[in-house]
Amino acid sequence: MNESPTYVANRDSLLRDLEHYISDHLTEGKKLAILLININHFRQINVVYGYQAADHLLDEFSQRLHKLSRKQDYIARVGNSEFIMVLPEILNEGHVTLAAHKLLSSLDSPFSLNGHKHKISADMGIALFPDHAVDIQSLIQKAELALLTARHSADAYSIYTSKTQNIEVNNWDIEDELRNAQERDEFELYFQPQVDLKTGQLFGAEALIRWKNRDKGYIRPDIFIPVSEQSGQIHSITWWTINAALRLIKDWPVTQPPLKVSVNLSARVLNDPELVSSVRSALSIWGANPEQLTLEVTESALMEDMDTSFITLDELRSFGLNISIDDFGTGYSSMAYFKYIPANELKIDKSFIRYMLDNEMDQHIVKTVIEMAHGFDIKVVAEGIENEATLSSLKRLGCDIAQGFYLARPMPQEDFIQWLEDYQA
Numbered sequence: 001m002n003e004s005p006t007y008v009a010n011r012d013s014l015l016r017d018l019e020h021y022i023s024d025h026l027t028e029g030k031k032l033a034i035l036l037i038n039i040n041h042f043r044q045i046n047v048v049y050g051y052q053a054a055d056h057l058l059d060e061f062s063q064r065l066h067k068l069s070r071k072q073d074y075i076a077r078v079g080n081s082e083f084i085m086v087l088p089e090i091l092n093e094g095h096v097t098l099a100a101h102k103l104l105s106s107l108d109s110p111f112s113l114n115g116h117k118h119k120i121s122a123d124m125g126i127a128l129f130p131d132h133a134v135d136i137q138s139l140i141q142k143a144e145l146a147l148l149t150a151r152h153s154a155d156a157y158s159i160y161t162s163k164t165q166n167i168e169v170n171n172w173d174i175e176d177e178l179r180n181a182q183e184r185d186e187f188e189l190y191f192q193p194q195v196d197l198k199t200g201q202l203f204g205a206e207a208l209i210r211w212k213n214r215d216k217g218y219i220r221p222d223i224f225i226p227v228s229e230q231s232g233q234i235h236s237i238t239w240w241t242i243n244a245a246l247r248l249i250k251d252w253p254v255t256q257p258p259l260k261v262s263v264n265l266s267a268r269v270l271n272d273p274e275l276v277s278s279v280r281s282a283l284s285i286w287g288a289n290p291e292q293l294t295l296e297v298t299e300s301a302l303m304e305d306m307d308t309s310f311i312t313l314d315e316l317r318s319f320g321l322n323i324s325i326d327d328f329g330t331g332y333s334s335m336a337y338f339k340y341i342p343a344n345e346l347k348i349d350k351s352f353i354r355y356m357l358d359n360e361m362d363q364h365i366v367k368t369v370i371e372m373a374h375g376f377d378i379k380v381v382a383e384g385i386e387n388e389a390t391l392s393s394l395k396r397l398g399c400d401i402a403q404g405f406y407l408a409r410p411m412p413q414e415d416f417i418q419w420l421e422d423y424q425a
């Protein structure tokens with residue numbers, strides 16, 4: 001077992017060390033597990049408590065990992081808030097699950113940050129040798145993919161499976177298939193309801209794209225959207241989405257005020273000089289009321305080219321559209337620009353909502369964001385609400401709008417309309 005891993009390991013020497021483990025296992029026919037562990041919201045911890053306290057937390061975290069590990073296990077810090085663990089001589093998957101639970105339980109007791117006790121959370125991705133790959137680079141990549149899955153799921157850890165699709169489909173395939181997707185009518189728009197927490201009334205829905213490929217089945221948007229951003233296909237996908245949304249809301253029940261629909265815009269589209277005119281023409285084609293349309297832009301997309309995006313968003317708002325800042329809290333926001341944000345809505349990222357009940361720091365961040373947003377007359381949406389207790393807690397904190405599996409999962413138009421009718425009844 002190596003010593004004090006709180007400095008970030010040198011990549012080459014790390015790979016050399018890990019290859020050594022693999023070669024041992026090649027000859028002995030044993031299993032080995034690679035675990036990637038990422039401390040959630042580490043950047044916020046840095047900002048709120050300072051670097052020294054954050055470093056201290058890393059030390060304590062790695063000490064806890066060491067305490068729970070066996071002498072043959074390997075631990076190293078591989079990124080700002082990321083650790084790698086190698087567990088040699090694993091018997092089976094159950095054995096790894098047990099280890100994952102044990103390691104994650106080390107987070108149950110709070111950490112000391114500048115004299116205050118705080119609970120932190122982490123996500124973990126796991127890959128097994130030789131089951132998932134036989135060379136170290138691929139094993140790490142598979143563990144990264146599993147970590148991504150964990151980040152998007154309710155569970156804190158995830159073991160790689162070949163079902164963790166994407167992976168098998170390399171970027172080339174996706175790009176090729178995407179070209180035909182629109183022609184073959186493989187896209188569909190799902191809607192996830194949003195409810196006003198103050199009145200209990202329906203507020204609207206977020207439109208989320210679904211792609212059902214004829215061979216591979218459903219491919220997750222967080223997999224194919226980034227590919228389409230790289231290839232430039234995101235533009236046509238976005239126009240499809242906006243038009244589909246405006247067409248479909250015409251069949252929604254009429255309410256007072258009218259239900260809103262939110263469409264996601266990626267960074268590349270935000271900087272498209274055609275954006276404003278395309279949105280305008282879509283609104284006029286479908287005869288839609290601009291107040292019914294909300295465009296969601298992630299905080300990080302907004303910051304990519306702040307000057308240009310602020311101008312574009314101001315222009316969009318000037319003809320009555322709503323702008324929402326998505327995944328708020330995950331980008332590099334600064335209080336200094338907050339008052340200039342050309343938005344009337346802010347969506348707190350689901351990673352804060354997920355653990356807010358037993359994580360004081362997340363709860364504190366949620367509370368602060370709500371107060372700050374209200375100070376600037378910005379409405380706050382919480383996404384990723386998975387249970388009643390979280391919903392009540394957000395209501396108490398003064399959050400305006402709720403979205404999450406607890407209320408409803410994203411669903412196709414027909415089911416959504418049925419859901420609306422049932423909700424109203």
Ligand code: C2E
Binds near residue numbers: 405
């Ligand atoms: P997002 O815009 O932050 O959308 C919210 C995501 O959270 C959706 O995932 C939704 O299904 C999921 N979600 C909602 N409630 C819960 C919950 O209670 N628990 C959990 N664990 N998840 C919840 P989805 O549909 O897979 O979309 C993922 C991301 O892909 C979106 O994140 C958005 O960034 C992107 N995306 C989806 N549709 C489009 C689109 O039409 N255009 C663009 N540019 N991006 C899109």
Ligand code: MG
Binds near residue numbers: 206264296326
């Ligand atoms: Mg969104």
Ligand code: MG
Binds near residue numbers: 327
């Ligand atoms: Mg979001």
